[in-house]
Amino acid sequence: MASYKHTAALPDTVLRVKALESLLTEKGLIDPAALDELIDTYENRIGPRNGAQVVARAWADPEYKKRLLDDGTSAILELGFSGVQGEDMVIVENTPSVHNMIVCTLCSCYPWPVLGLPPVWFKSAPYRSRAVIDPRGVLKEFGVELDPDIEIRVWDSTAETRYMVLPLQPEGTDGMSEDELADIVQRDSMIGTAVVTAP
Amino acid sequence: MNGVHDMGGMQGMGAIDIEPNEPSFHDDWEQRMFGLFLSMFAGGHYNIDEFRHGIERMGGPNYMATTYYEHWVSGMQTMLIEKGILTAEEINGRMSELAGGNS
Known part of the structure; x- marks a missing residue:
């Protein structure tokens, strides 16, 4: 191998x-x-900090969140992020009962403008093959164990569509500023292989 | 086209290898390959679907034995030759020159 x-x-x-x-x-x-x-x-300039700002804005501003879920590409552009591999963005929202994960089984498609370039594991055969048939097992390898009642939805990129996960805002972070919120949003939580925890 | 790149649902690929604090690139040649791909794409010499199809045609055993950016090298070379931008002879010739000059 x-x-x-x-x-x-x-x-x-x-x-x-x-x-x-x-x-x-x-x-x-x-x-x-x-x-x-x-x-x-x-x-050096395009990376998951961009996506974290999008997530923080969505948590802080319900109107923005609505626009983000309605038309991801335009809402992301409001924060100044656009470009190759981000032309058709779809944002999938985690809720207390649904957890989303993204994968590209055919290739290694990834939303560059918001997350930067993908890590090697995202492009690897083990992740691409298994995310769609054993998402809970995959999450376990990332140290994430979800309640069995939580539905997992796996989104497989097409030639055009790029997905990003809007993670669940952790409890007790309502009073934080957007910058502070962005600081706690890590890359993997926007891929769906991690959850955001309060600092 | 069906092929080894269509990995969804395959079994037996092993554990996921997660590298903490992974850099964007692991080597200089990966950086140059990335820049070449994006420059030639921006120059309108191919689109991303053509490029991807170039990778998908590299052959299953070869695809499995090589890394992500090596897939790009293969796809890139296929595009350049098929579009008539470079010939295989030019590429091989330049590689020989560079090998001679460097070692």
Whole structure:
């Protein structure tokens, strides 16, 4: 079984990527400086903090939450987040009786503008294969044990649609500011493999 | 097209390997591959569905034996060759030059 935690690539792969970059640069089709910028953007500026702000706003503002559940893409754009892999956003709301999880069984589709780039486990065969047939078992591996009465809904991305989970706001956090709320919302709670707990 | 990429419901894939505080990229070449993909996509040389289909055609055993960004390398090369942007000979030739120059 291959390890999906990437460490050592085949030397051939490293060379191939270098060859593609040098050939495409020579042909004037790419600019290495523009590549640097794209990498920096996705490594340092776009990440789950964006999604956490969306969640915090939805918890703090019922009207915003309504818009978010009605038209995720537009409501997320209100906070300034949009772009590749976030063109058709659907937000699924956790309630005391329903827990949602997202997966992409066919590929590794993920809502980049709100969550950044996906972790390796999200792209791995074990998660992609099992999330849809044994979600409770998967959640257990993440240390989450839900009451058996709670229904679990698993959302499998299509070629277009990207899902994000609106986690349940923990009790006792009503008085917190949006920034404080965003601080307690971690990435996995917006994938559905974690729940948010009060600080 | 049905294929090994259609993983929903497959059994026996093992435990989920969760890396705490995982970085966005694990190696420089992954970063460059990501940037290449996005630059060429932004340049209109392929769309995401074509690119994904390129990955899906890499062959089951190969797909299972390689990592996520290695899938991208394969999909990218398929796109570039099929779109007539690069030839396999050009790519292999450049790889040989780079190998000679580096080692």
